[in-house]
Amino acid sequence: MVHETDVPAGELAIEPFVLTDDFYQHPHAAYDLLRARGPAHFVRFPDGGTGWLITDYEAAKAAFLDSAISKVLTSEGARTALAGDGAGAQAAGAMFGDMMLFYDPPEHTRLRTLVNRAFSSRAVRELASRITELADALLADLAADAAVDQDLLDRYAFPLPMLVICELLGVPHADRDDFRAWSTTLVSNDETVEARGGAVQRFLAYIDQLIDAKREEPADDLLSELISAGEDGDRLSHRELISMVFLLLVAGFETTVNLISNAVAILLTDKDVRTTLAENSDRVPDFVEEVLRYESPASEATFRYTTVPVTLGGVEIPAGQRLLVSMAAADRDPARFADPHRVDLDRVDKNHLAFGHGVHRCVGAPLARMEGGIALSRLLAAYPDLELAAGAELVWRKSLIVRGLIALPVRLRP
Structure with a gap:
């Protein structure tokens, strides 16, 4: 793999640093290698597209503010x-273009x-x-399955945020x-x-019907608040509401699933x-905050x-140029965080970029x-002795945007 040469970056006469499929499983090895060469890097992503990856904390903040x-x-x-580079698939569908995110x-x-x-x-x-x-x-x-192996992602980390966002929006x-x-x-x-x-089409059709129902019978939920929310007489249009609810339903719980897992x-x-937390729930x-910094559930921001x-x-x-700001890399930048590859509950600097900037x-x-x-807190109170299932390996999803596991096989009680 080769990266920057002496040719000015503005001419793009450089070979991209190639991020292979191994990047998904071991991203910090690539981040450390790149960071040693500078704060911004022309790369080829595993999907074949090219763009610029920002790996340093200060450069990441600057990109967010520019x-x-x-x-x-x-x-x-x-x-x-x-x-x-043929990456037009991201722009497909006018619905995505209507999202606040874009x-x-x-x-x-x-x-x-x-x-x-x-x-x-x-x-x-x-x-x-x-x-x-x-x-x-x-x-x-x-409880009934606590002494056998089970997927905690499927049975706890996923359903809890899903139930919360559904109740919050009034699904x-x-x-x-x-x-x-x-x-x-x-x-x-x-x-x-x-x-x-x-799935997108069925999802959008359902949200469309749900918005109409909430307009007819408002309730004490976030969707009803979004429908009625106004500023100087302004309101979200129906199209904007659909896009907003879609974004909140998908992104709103996906990040929390990964944070928990x-x-x-x-x-x-x-x-x-784990022992410290079990003995000191406070x-x-x-x-x-350390999980958000150390293993950010959203590893890279969406493209800019x-x-x-x-x-x-x-x-x-x-x-x-496409530009991808890596919160995961920035939050382990040794120029900002001391001993960045260690989980430190006593870390004073909590100004991570896990939620962007x-x-x-x-x-x-x-x-x-x-x-x-x-x-x-509730998991540790109920099952303080949880262990990784015997012989299990944790495999990460193949995604440039989220950092999450495919499964979380555990045994809750010995």
Whole structure:
């Protein structure tokens, strides 16, 4: 694998650093190698496309804040980048282009303001006790199988966030099996493009009907808040509502699933940390912050696009380039975090980038922290002796965006 040469980056007369499939299982080996060479790197991703990967903490923050770097899929920078290497599939479907995630200010500011109002609602603020009830119920269901191997991802880390986001948005209980099936198809690496496309269409049709139902009979839930949320007479359009609910349903629980399962994976291999948490439950919030830094559930941010030449960490990146900011790499940058490859509950610097930075910082970060903390506290209280299933290996999903396990085989009791 070769990387930068003495040829100026602006001319792109460089061989890309190739990220192979092994990158999915061992990303930090690649991050460390790249970081030693600089903060920004022209790479070939495992899917064959090329772009720039940002690995240093300060360069990552700068990229998040640079107004010349766009999220808009129809921007000139995005069109040039996507046409350049055949990566246009990401822009397929106008629904994705309507998501708040793919807007820049001032359009993004408008959407964010409306969503912030809904996320400050009582339905969100008073959710802690309900999350605890749901977690305890799921853990109680595991009691009969506690002495045999089982997949904690399937039986706890996945269903808890799914139930929470469904209750928060007001998805009727009878429809949640459908929601889980659609969501599982959407995030699976084993499904065909046709299967995922069909799931998207069924999902969107369902959300469309759900919005109409909530308009007719508003309830004490986040979707009703989103429908009624306004700022100076402004409202989310029906199309914007569909895109927003889709984003919240999929991204809103996917991050928390990975936060919980990644945390448990650490507990299975670091008994000192697990013992500390079992004996001092008040340290769980510190652990959650370290998990977010050490094994971020969203490893890279979604693609950005340079609209003009930009310089990050002294590296010139031309206009019309795809850019991927790696929160996972930035949060183990030794220039920012001491002993970054170690889980340290006493770490003072908690200013990680797991939820992004700037205007696109994750709106659901407080909810994810709350949910992750409750899930881990209740799990450790119920099953302090959990162990990795005998002979099991943890395999990571093949994804440039999320950092999550395929399965989490454990035995809860000896």
